[in-house]
Amino acid sequence: MAKKRSLKAKLTRISRSKQKTDKPIYQRLIGIESKIEYHPFLEDWGNQYQSLLRSALNDRQKGISEINIEKSYQKKYNIQWGWADSLATNASSVFDQLTTGKENQISFLETDLKAGFAKAAENLETLENGYKNPSQQNLRNFNKKLLGVKSKLKRLQRKQQQLLKLKQEERLHICWGSKKLFKAQYNLEENGYSNHEEWLEDWRKKRGGNFYSVGKGSVNGNNPVTKIHHKQDDIFSVTITVPRCYQEIYGQKITLEFEITKQRKHDLLYALESNKPVTVQIFRREHKDNPWYIHLSTYVQAVPYISHKRNGCLGIDLNAESIDLVYVKKDRNLHHTDGKKTLFSWEIPTGTTGQVEAKLRDIVAEIVRIGESYQCPIACEDLDFSKKKATLRHSSKKYNRMFSGFIYDKFRAFLVARAEKYGIEVIFKNPFATSVIGMVKYMAKYGLNSAYAAAMVIARRALGFSERIPRSKEPIIGVCISSPEDKEVQSWGQWGKICKLLREQKLSRHQMFESAKVLEALHDAVSRTRMGKSPPRQGRKVKSASKPVVFSNSKIQGESPMPQNC
Structure with missing residues (x-):
């Protein structure tokens, strides 16, 4: 099994x-783009190349290797090695992307179904509890709910059926062009x-007009079939080796x-010049x-890092409404x-994708400019939003715009690309309990809001500092430590227990903004534990998504009967 790449390695x-x-x-790696005559x-050739690319992708799905495609296409379609190599490389890249996309x-x-x-x-x-204990509040909009x-x-x-079909299908599907244009017919x-x-x-135009050639530094022009040369001043030229199947029409080179x-x-x-x-x-x-x-995609010398932890660190916390630093x-x-205080904040942008x-x-x-002025690294949360997107759609709608609008993924990609260009290191750290730690330890102490407090925790974590339980809070949360040995271990386990207690108390997000509310909730949880009372009852957990609840004859399998006039 291939080793999972870190977020920094991906970006x-x-x-x-x-x-x-x-x-x-x-x-x-850099990209350079310009208009061409x-x-x-x-x-x-753009239309023909795309047709050959679709054939190459079909061959890859049949199990034909990239090398065999490269060898067979030269004779089969009367093209040079450079073009066949580019086709095979391009098809393999698309095949890998489709495989990863399916996974x-x-x-x-699976995550969406489990959470749903x-x-x-x-x-x-x-609803069942409200039906058993009828009151005006419990029965309000009951049928609608x-x-x-x-x-x-x-x-x-329906999603379960879609998942089953997706697992059973071996063939990878792709729409060359666009689904919107395909349905327009x-x-x-x-x-x-x-x-x-x-x-x-329009459909043929959308599916064509694009070709690609892989570079090679050891040949003249740094590319076997599309050679790049500098002519004078700002003018460059590309010399395209015409495929053999088109040489009778266009000659050997253009x-x-x-x-x-x-x-x-x-x-x-x-x-x-550097080949x-x-x-x-x-x-x-x-x-x-x-x-x-x-x-043109090529390489230049990487800018050495000018940032260092001895100069401190910038911490970023991305929220549903703002980016705080x-x-x-x-x-x-x-x-x-x-x-x-050195604090910065920007609103989450809205509008079209562009x-x-x-x-x-x-x-x-602006963030990179600030990091450049202080010559310090930038710390950000290492969050896996693939699972977050699947689970949060079944809970709060507060973060929908941030997740569905791909803002977080784009922000991280832009940040890494810009920072590397100016020699600023970007550090991704585990986001565990940053909000709770920030609110309990730093919000009141420094007079910060919850976002700035969380950003401070991220920056401190990047500098290598651990977050111990404040001594003033130890008597309140002492029950979290089950044995004296726990006091010597890493405090993450203790913070995890605190987060669990706060979840059991069903403390809302806006209440957690106030440190007094958090301490009061912890005190109530400790009191319940000492008195032997169970925490407030939570929703029933579903162990597996393979046995969904199904409506049948106005009843729900596994549940009590509901009113039949719904």
């Missing part, structure tokens, strides 16, 4: 160069088409020019009057400037 663009030297050389060959979807559905059935069972138990549970169960059962007039031929023209300026020009010149591989993608953009673009000094205390991404980039640029 970083820095890698170790394969060049053999006394000291390891680190390089950073039009040539009819781009249209023909992630199965995991997401548990929530449905909890709601049913609440019961129908809501029934609808939820039916939706979960069944409603032509509603989608602005007068006939099927008009739709077919040279096209494009312009690269400023820093991107210097990066590309460095890559060409770095330059991977080339030439494509058409339909939404901009169909101009053609060239995208604090600066903690190396002595683990909050930094002050002119008597004011607007949200643009605003997030601006926020990330």
Whole structure:
């Protein structure tokens, strides 16, 4: 089984160069994009390349290896080795992405079903208790709530069937083009088409107009079949080796020019002079009057880190409504400037996808600038949102915008990319109990809100400090420590017990903002434990999602009968 990659490894663009030297050389992957002049060959080969790519993906699903595809396609489709190698590499990349996507979807559905059935069972138990103890409050909107549970169960059962079908299917599915455009053929007039031929023209255009070639640093032009050269000033050229099947029409080679300026020009010149591989993608953009673009992926020297923990650390806490940042000094205390705390906050951006991404980039640029001014690393939570997205949809809707809007994933990716460009280290730390620790220890002490307090815990954790139980709180939570030996172990276990007690007390989020409320809830939990009373009853737990609750003849299997007039 392959070792699971860390979040930093997934997001970083820095890698170790394969060049053999006394000291390891680190390089950073960059992308350079520019408009390119039009040539009819781009249209023909772009459509043909995409057709061959779809065939190569089908062969990969049949079990044919990448090497065999590379060898067989040269003779079968009359193309050079460089193009066959690019096709095989591209098809394998798509195949791996589809495989990973299917595994992630199965995991997401399993988590979603487990949380969904548990929530449905909890709601049913609440309704059953209200039916047994009728009162105006318990019976308010009773039928509506019961129908809501029934609808939820039916939706979960449909997802169960979807999960079973997904596990049984061996073939990986992909829509080359877009699902929206594919479905438009069944409603032509509603989608602005007068006939099927008009739709077919757009469909073919959407599925073509794109080809790709893998770079190789040891050859002239840093690419076997799309060679890149510098001509003069800001002008570069790409010399495309025409596939043998098109040489009778377009000749053996086609040279096209494009312009690269400023820093991107210097990066590309460095890559060409240092024999770095330059991977080339030439494509058409339909939404901009169909101009053609060239995208170059290559490597430059990685910027050495200028940040160090001796200068402290910036801690980030991402909430449903804001992104909050604090600066903690190396002595683990909050930094002050002119008597004011060093705190920053930004609202979660809203708008279209493009607007949200643009605003997030601006926020990330400001955060990195702050880190650059203090020359300190940036600490962020290492959260797995694949499971969070599946479970939180069955609880609070507060975080829906943050999760469904992919803000957290985009924010982390933008932060790592920007920070590496300026030599600032990004550290991801375990987010365990950051909010509770911050509210219990630092909110009242430093006069912070819960978000800043959590960000302070993250920064301190990145600096290597542990969070011990405050001495003033030990008498209240002493019951959490079952034996004297527990006092000597890492405090995480103790904080875990505190979090559990707070959950049992059903303390709402807004109540946890007040330190006095938290201590009062802990005191009540301790009193119940000492008196031998059980905590407030929780919702019934469902051990497995394989046995869902099913409605039958106005009754629920495994539950008490409900009113039949629902």
